[in-house]
Amino acid sequence: CFLLFLLPPMYDSGTLNPQQLSSDPRENATFVTLARNSDLDGIMGTIRGVEDRFNHRYNYDWVFLNNEEFSDEFIKMTSQIISGEAKYGVIPKEHWSYPDYIDKEKAAEGRKKMEEDGIIYGGSESYRHMCRYESGFFFQHPLMQDYRYYWRVEPDTLLLCDINYDPFKYLRVNNKAYGFTIALYEYMATIPTLWEVTLKFLSSFPEYVHPHNLAKFLSEDGGQNYNRCHFWSNFEIADADFWRGDAYQNYFKFLDRMGGFFYERWGDAPVHSLAAALFLDRDQIHFFEDIGYYHPPYAHVPENFLERGLKCTFPEKRTFDWEGYSCMRHYYSAQDMELPPQVDRIYW
Numbered sequence: 001c002f003l004l005f006l007l008p009p010m011y012d013s014g015t016l017n018p019q020q021l022s023s024d025p026r027e028n029a030t031f032v033t034l035a036r037n038s039d040l041d042g043i044m045g046t047i048r049g050v051e052d053r054f055n056h057r058y059n060y061d062w063v064f065l066n067n068e069e070f071s072d073e074f075i076k077m078t079s080q081i082i083s084g085e086a087k088y089g090v091i092p093k094e095h096w097s098y099p100d101y102i103d104k105e106k107a108a109e110g111r112k113k114m115e116e117d118g119i120i121y122g123g124s125e126s127y128r129h130m131c132r133y134e135s136g137f138f139f140q141h142p143l144m145q146d147y148r149y150y151w152r153v154e155p156d157t158l159l160l161c162d163i164n165y166d167p168f169k170y171l172r173v174n175n176k177a178y179g180f181t182i183a184l185y186e187y188m189a190t191i192p193t194l195w196e197v198t199l200k201f202l203s204s205f206p207e208y209v210h211p212h213n214l215a216k217f218l219s220e221d222g223g224q225n226y227n228r229c230h231f232w233s234n235f236e237i238a239d240a241d242f243w244r245g246d247a248y249q250n251y252f253k254f255l256d257r258m259g260g261f262f263y264e265r266w267g268d269a270p271v272h273s274l275a276a277a278l279f280l281d282r283d284q285i286h287f288f289e290d291i292g293y294y295h296p297p298y299a300h301v302p303e304n305f306l307e308r309g310l311k312c313t314f315p316e317k318r319t320f321d322w323e324g325y326s327c328m329r330h331y332y333s334a335q336d337m338e339l340p341p342q343v344d345r346i347y348w
């Protein structure tokens with residue numbers, strides 16, 4: 001009886017959560033890719049890189065979503081090189097079609113005008129369904145329901161450096177909800193009314209705005225105007241429960257009702273970014289500075305990667321972080337982070 005007191009505690013189960021006690025060292029997390037069958041070539045090299053740089057040590061699952069059935073070739077080729085379980089799902093029709101209140105003629109006129117104005121994807125109908133899906137629905141897909149954290153991967157992107165830790169675990173342990181690598185300006189022509197619609201939403205639901213938010217990242221004049229800064233959502237490592245929560249659900253429904261995904265060309269990047277910057281604690285937003293990432297035409301390259309021992313391929317592009325079209329300076333300032341010392345020297 002006395003002996004028990006003398007024995008050092010082997011572990012204190014009170015401080016361990018179920019995740020840590022389970023025999024699976026992995027987090028409750030998955031990769032997720034939205035793709036067409038024609039994206040097969042572009043996704044194969046990307047997957048190979050993610051596996052070699054990271055996932056061969058962790059074996060996370062990979063969910064593929066498509067508005068059509070995936071071809072046998074797509075399934076065979078991709079599942080063969082993924083070390084975790086690969087899952088393939090078709091998107092339910094109601095998540096990739098027009099809500100009945102949308103005026104399709106008005107939408108078609110909007111596309112025509114944007115096409116004539118030379119706006120990228122301005123005339124594309126499928127691109128609008130894609131942006132709406134990535135904004136409001138991918139995390140609701142039955143295949144995604146089991147997972148809390150996700151890492152979004154697009155075809156034709158590259159990881160530039162080995163990743164020697166688990167970013168999902170980093171998010172959970174540090175109570176982060178949204179991770180990004182690149183921040184930049186949006187084309188105003190694609191979101192002319194997004195900010196005013198967002199302000200309208202906030203006036204009805206002021207309680208959703210977090211007292212310690214990152215709104216400074218979005219506006220230079222106290223919220224009157226949107227400065228167009230957003231996180232580039234083709235890379236995201238994030239907590240899907242944030243999108244599933246009340247604040248974002250109500251926000252998305254409000255946006256969807258306004259029709260801007262179809263009448264304009266609202267992207268999932270500004271939509272996710274406005275929500276993250278307004279509804280999250282700014283300490284829950286994380287810049288994955290140590291993850292080198294390339295989505296043409298921009299790359300994020302970790303500062304001084306050589307000195308830090310990060311194993312990066314020699315980047316064909318220098319880091320985009322401090323270029324004129326990047327919003328990283330706004331991000332550092334909004335987070336009260338000091339700019340790296342070499343920034344002034346090199347870029348101004």
Ligand code: GDP
Pocket residue numbers: 033034035036039065066067068126127130153154155234
């Ligand atoms: P960009 O990065 O904005 O130039 O757009 P992308 O062409 O890379 O598309 C964004 C993501 O959506 C990628 O993962 C594409 O594979 C996917 N995607 C785009 N359009 C479609 C589509 O019509 N169907 C499906 N299933 N995926 C699409």
Ligand code: MN
Pocket residue numbers: 154234295
């Ligand atoms: Mn892309």
